[in-house]
Amino acid sequence: MDEVVRLSDVVKIYTMGEERVEAMKGVSFTVKRGEFVSIMGASGSGKSTCMNILGCLDVPTRGSYFLDGVDVGRLSADALAEVRNKKLGFVFQGFNLLARTTARQNVELPLVYAQIPATERRTRALEALERVGLAGREGHYSNQLSGGQQQRVAIARALVNRPSIILADEPTGNLDSRTTIEIMSIFQELNRQGITIIMVTHEPDVAEFTSRHIIFRDGEVISDQPHQAKSAALPAEVAHP
Amino acid sequence: MTTLYQSLLIALRALRVNKMRALLTMLGIIIGIAAVIAMVAIGSGASKMISDQISSIGSNLLLVLPGSVTSGGMRSGSGGTQTLTYDDARAIKAECPSVAAVAPNVRGSGQVVYGNQNWSTVVYGVTPEMVDVRDWTIVAGRNITQSDVDGATKNCLIGQTVADNLFGGTDPVGKIIRIKKIPFTVVGLLGKKGQSPQGQDQDDVIYVPLRTAQRKLLGSQFPNVVGSIMVQAKDAEVLDKAQDEVTELLNQRHRIGPNREVDYTIRNLSELLAVTEQSSRVMSILLGAVASISLVVGGIGIMNIMLVSVTERTREIGIRIAIGAKKRDILLQFLTEAVLLTTCGGVIGMLLGVAGAKLVASFIGWPTLISVNTIIIAFAFSAGVGVFFGFYPARKAASLNPIDALRYE
Ligand SMILES: Nc1ncnc2c1ncn2[C@@H]1O[C@H](COP(=O)(O)OP(=O)(O)OP(=O)(O)O)[C@@H](O)[C@H]1O
Ligand SMILES: [Mg+2]
Numbered sequence: 001m002d003e004v005v006r007l008s009d010v011v012k013i014y015t016m017g018e019e020r021v022e023a024m025k026g027v028s029f030t031v032k033r034g035e036f037v038s039i040m041g042a043s044g045s046g047k048s049t050c051m052n053i054l055g056c057l058d059v060p061t062r063g064s065y066f067l068d069g070v071d072v073g074r075l076s077a078d079a080l081a082e083v084r085n086k087k088l089g090f091v092f093q094g095f096n097l098l099a100r101t102t103a104r105q106n107v108e109l110p111l112v113y114a115q116i117p118a119t120e121r122r123t124r125a126l127e128a129l130e131r132v133g134l135a136g137r138e139g140h141y142s143n144q145l146s147g148g149q150q151q152r153v154a155i156a157r158a159l160v161n162r163p164s165i166i167l168a169d170e171p172t173g174n175l176d177s178r179t180t181i182e183i184m185s186i187f188q189e190l191n192r193q194g195i196t197i198i199m200v201t202h203e204p205d206v207a208e209f210t211s212r213h214i215i216f217r218d219g220e221v222i223s224d225q226p227h228q229a230k231s232a233a234l235p236a237e238v239a240h241p
Numbered sequence: 242m243t244t245l246y247q248s249l250l251i252a253l254r255a256l257r258v259n260k261m262r263a264l265l266t267m268l269g270i271i272i273g274i275a276a277v278i279a280m281v282a283i284g285s286g287a288s289k290m291i292s293d294q295i296s297s298i299g300s301n302l303l304l305v306l307p308g309s310v311t312s313g314g315m316r317s318g319s320g321g322t323q324t325l326t327y328d329d330a331r332a333i334k335a336e337c338p339s340v341a342a343v344a345p346n347v348r349g350s351g352q353v354v355y356g357n358q359n360w361s362t363v364v365y366g367v368t369p370e371m372v373d374v375r376d377w378t379i380v381a382g383r384n385i386t387q388s389d390v391d392g393a394t395k396n397c398l399i400g401q402t403v404a405d406n407l408f409g410g411t412d413p414v415g416k417i418i419r420i421k422k423i424p425f426t427v428v429g430l431l432g433k434k435g436q437s438p439q440g441q442d443q444d445d446v447i448y449v450p451l452r453t454a455q456r457k458l459l460g461s462q463f464p465n466v467v468g469s470i471m472v473q474a475k476d477a478e479v480l481d482k483a484q485d486e487v488t489e490l491l492n493q494r495h496r497i498g499p500n501r502e503v504d505y506t507i508r509n510l511s512e513l514l515a516v517t518e519q520s521s522r523v524m525s526i527l528l529g530a531v532a533s534i535s536l537v538v539g540g541i542g543i544m545n546i547m548l549v550s551v552t553e554r555t556r557e558i559g560i561r562i563a564i565g566a567k568k569r570d571i572l573l574q575f576l577t578e579a580v581l582l583t584t585c586g587g588v589i590g591m592l593l594g595v596a597g598a599k600l601v602a603s604f605i606g607w608p609t610l611i612s613v614n615t616i617i618i619a620f621a622f623s624a625g626v627g628v629f630f631g632f633y634p635a636r637k638a639a640s641l642n643p644i645d646a647l648r649y650e
Pocket of ligand 2: 048106
């Protein structure tokens, strides 16, 4: 199965009292395994709405969404939780780590909900932290880490349960340009290892590092083009800082 | 679904972060449980003390007293009425099938002397049945016998208090004491009974044969008269029947009819016990009401703080849901936290309650009674309060929309 995501004619309408906001007006696209997609567009164009639907945090008003060939719209709440746990990894703009919790405990969290025993949780969490270049930092609390490090912990948490896709909504929105490149190089490395990534970004510079650009405007896809990805792996120290 | 263990770890971490707040929140539960435990301990200790005292009088007993009862429940004309006789007692024994034993007695008081020791005590004239009827034990020597009664011998039984005061530690059996200057031989020593429900020392007593008391000690003008008759029924079931039989017999013997007022009173000691039990039951219900109010107040405190906690941790809940927590995982997490709060409060309250009860008891000299049941019920109650008052906040947490929760500042 080559196709990981299939959105067909997805409409999302928010109603707030009298007011109706059509955040997605019939969006269709597919994503193949191993792609690195960036979604761009003006503010309010429906990018986050689309990501929430892709992340099974929200359901389309109309249209369908197949993830790994499964019609997500037909799944129960518990099954959706399982999908989020096993098939999806989230990276947010605001990092969203648990406060007063160590890096390792944060990374272990999806494994806790997957009922994985403590020793295996530990080894897999350490392994994931190593993949994002944070070996040795597992005992640090989230507030003892820099923004870039926090985002790496979040990436480790997203990939620890071996998901089909990593969904990242403006992952570099709160980071400076140097740290942004570090994060992008991690994403590129993970992508090279076969993980599908869908990322929302405002910055064309960041989108440069991805291999496909989807552009939204007013809830519709106005452009969807492959792109020659620029390598973010600048110095060797980035991968192993 | 996370295991309960994981929820417990999360809850413990959450409580550790807010130690002071947790403690203050628990205070309502702590005070509630401590109050209940202390009051139940003291209350049931006291009522056990009272019912022990009542049963120390003897079991399945009727007390027949001279004089009648007025509507107010007071005995009238008790001073001059001398209506019960030894013959009444023997007739009850002979003719009432539900009666096991009958112990007629007369009561007087007098100065008792042994060597240079003297002591003022209560002297009863009794028959041998008195020992059985009142559940006395004889710890040394023997009981008085029917031939002691018939022959009006100068033998006597003494209680522990009398023995202590006259003989110190030495064996009283066989010694001669003088009661109102008349020499008596101590033939037996009664075992210890302690206080009566009225607070009298039941061991401060001397038993002499009934006839001896009637003729030689008390100097009554009616030598056959007895002060009261204790009647022991065969068992608790026939106690009421025995009372009816005795009533019928005495009515007949005393020719009670339209022209003659009832001249005796029958008191049922198990009624007294029932009254005491009833009043201690009422007390328990009142305690329970007070306790449940304080637990409800404590529970509302818990609910309040859990709602605050859910709001504070909205973002955390969003993260957990996004990462794969199911509704029931979140529900369980917050329920566990609430139950942990209340049971911790319950345990602390229990310890304080037990300590408080012991302290109060040692001040006012009452026994305390802390049953395992009380502890288990208190614990179950505090956990129940946690579940009940924690459920609404936990459900609120579990039904949060993850998108809104993740965006929550
Ligand atoms: N929960 C909601 N209720 C009502 N309207 C909403 C809700 N979420 C989003 N919208 C509306 O849907 C539209 C799309 O919002 P969305 O968050 O997807 O935009 P975006 O492309 O992510 O913008 P940004 O780049 O600023 O993050 C907006 O007009 C927004 O106001
Ligand atoms: Mg957005």
